Amino acid sequence: MTAKATLTSRAANHSLLGSLRVPGDKSMSHRAVMFSSLAEGTSHVTGLLEGEDVMATLAAFRAMGVTAEGPDNGALTVHGVGMNGLQAPESDLDMGNSGTAMRLMAGILAAQRFASKLIGDESLTKRPMRRVTVPLTSMGARCATDDNGCPPIHIRGVEKLEPITYKLPMASAQIKSAVLLAGLYADGETSVTEPAPTRDHTERMLKAYGYQCQSEKVSDTVTTIRVKGGGKLTATDIDIPADISSAAFFMVAASIVPGSRLLLEHVCVNPTRTGIIDILKAMGADIKLINPRAVGGEPVADIQVSYVGLKGCEIDPELVPLAIDEFPVICIAAACAEGQTTVSGAEELRHKESDRISAMVEGMRAIGVDVEERRDGMLITGGKIAGGTVESYHDHRIAMSFAIAGAVSENGVLINGAETVATSFPNFVELANAAGLSIDD
Numbered sequence: 001m002t003a004k005a006t007l008t009s010r011a012a013n014h015s016l017l018g019s020l021r022v023p024g025d026k027s028m029s030h031r032a033v034m035f036s037s038l039a040e041g042t043s044h045v046t047g048l049l050e051g052e053d054v055m056a057t058l059a060a061f062r063a064m065g066v067t068a069e070g071p072d073n074g075a076l077t078v079h080g081v082g083m084n085g086l087q088a089p090e091s092d093l094d095m096g097n098s099g100t101a102m103r104l105m106a107g108i109l110a111a112q113r114f115a116s117k118l119i120g121d122e123s124l125t126k127r128p129m130r131r132v133t134v135p136l137t138s139m140g141a142r143c144a145t146d147d148n149g150c151p152p153i154h155i156r157g158v159e160k161l162e163p164i165t166y167k168l169p170m171a172s173a174q175i176k177s178a179v180l181l182a183g184l185y186a187d188g189e190t191s192v193t194e195p196a197p198t199r200d201h202t203e204r205m206l207k208a209y210g211y212q213c214q215s216e217k218v219s220d221t222v223t224t225i226r227v228k229g230g231g232k233l234t235a236t237d238i239d240i241p242a243d244i245s246s247a248a249f250f251m252v253a254a255s256i257v258p259g260s261r262l263l264l265e266h267v268c269v270n271p272t273r274t275g276i277i278d279i280l281k282a283m284g285a286d287i288k289l290i291n292p293r294a295v296g297g298e299p300v301a302d303i304q305v306s307y308v309g310l311k312g313c314e315i316d317p318e319l320v321p322l323a324i325d326e327f328p329v330i331c332i333a334a335a336c337a338e339g340q341t342t343v344s345g346a347e348e349l350r351h352k353e354s355d356r357i358s359a360m361v362e363g364m365r366a367i368g369v370d371v372e373e374r375r376d377g378m379l380i381t382g383g384k385i386a387g388g389t390v391e392s393y394h395d396h397r398i399a400m401s402f403a404i405a406g407a408v409s410e411n412g413v414l415i416n417g418a419e420t421v422a423t424s425f426p427n428f429v430e431l432a433n434a435a436g437l438s439i440d441d
């Protein structure tokens with residue numbers, strides 16, 4: 001099941017029909033491991049994503065004395081050590097490719113009495129980390145990045161943290177979460193104000209583990225979230241639904257491969273994550289949410305996607321944080337749509353697992369798409385996809401997006417650097433081929 005370094009994706013064998021369930025939500029899986037580890041008692045997690053990113057988080061807690069059985073087919077049992085029960089790790093904590101793991105762990109570790117060092121792979125070592133060390137330092141944490149603002153993050157122990165009132169400089173759930181997690185250890189109330197809605201899994205899951213966390217809308221878009229330090233997390237059982245960010249590849253595939261009608265089962269449709277649905281609908285996609293229900297404090301539904309010719313559109317910049325991880329595959333939808341699509345207000349894409357604006361522009365040009373790069377987005381003119389060879393820059397979502405492009409290409413798409421698909425979607429190739437795509441690894 002481990003993805004290979006090179007993928008070749010050819011025209012789909014047939015329309016995408018039937019139903020499939022993609023793996024568990026990555027953001028929720030990280031948080032379930034973190035909160036279960038810090039809780040009092042034993043938590044049972046089901047639906048956990050067994051991707052490399054989440055495994056890095058789990059390995060870090062095991063290295064700090066947490067015992068856990070699994071994961072086995074998405075089931076993980078974690079024996080929590082309580083808020084103050086972590087032990088100093090004997091070596092550096094390797095967060096692999098995962099920005100979420102590094103930034104959220106920084107929030108937790110900055111509040112511990114012991115020292116630690118967070119390291120990552122080549123891609124993570126190029127990503128900006130002062131966005132978390134700056135607010136953490138203002139809480140009294142002793143943590144620092146390398147001189148270039150990137151990992152490793154060096155953390156020294158502290159006795160206690162001070163609460164802060166923090167205005168996020170950008171709409172980022174990772175920074176919000178890092179500050180809130182440190183706030184659980186601060187002496188008083190920490191508040192974080194986000195300029196626009198970002199995924200709220202931290203807030204929802206804190207409540208599921210019995211920790212009070214208040215969100216107050218300041219205006220239509222601005223929200224302030226508050227936590228008081230000194231509380232405790234109580235073990236719980238948590239069922240993690242499928243990841244809309246993984247389902248997105250199939251939502252686009254079914255929208256562009258003629259005759260498709262695909263049901264994506266049990267997907268988390270938290271409104272802070274459904275920008276992909278709004279954007280595809282704005283392009284004319286036929287998407288229906290079926291059997292909406294609540295699972296563990298999160299809205300869940302089956303998503304039915306039927307083929308329809310897409311039309312280009314001007315993507316509302318307000319939707320950017322609500323679809324931040326889906327832009328690579330949205331670019332592929334735009335490349336297949338009639339007319340032009342503009343992406344703007346999306347400069348943050350340059351700071352993901354790769355510079356996703358330049359990686360997508362370069363790759364789309366290589367397969368015959370007409371695209372203009374802009375500082376904060378791009379202009380894509382839809383048309384035919386000829387095919388060719390693309391670099392994914394070892395970015396899982398770039399690799400999977402071009403695999404979807406291959407499904408409607410004339411000559412196939414060869415993708416280099418695709419081994420990182422295993423970070424978020426270990427069985428991508430298997431599920432894609434079962435649905436009707438034609439991908440060789």
Ligand code: S3P
Pocket residue numbers: 026027028100171172173174175177199324325348
């Ligand atoms: C995530 C937040 C987002 C997203 C990432 C997961 C999270 O990052 O891109 O894949 O789980 O909090 P930012 O907060 O940096 O936008």
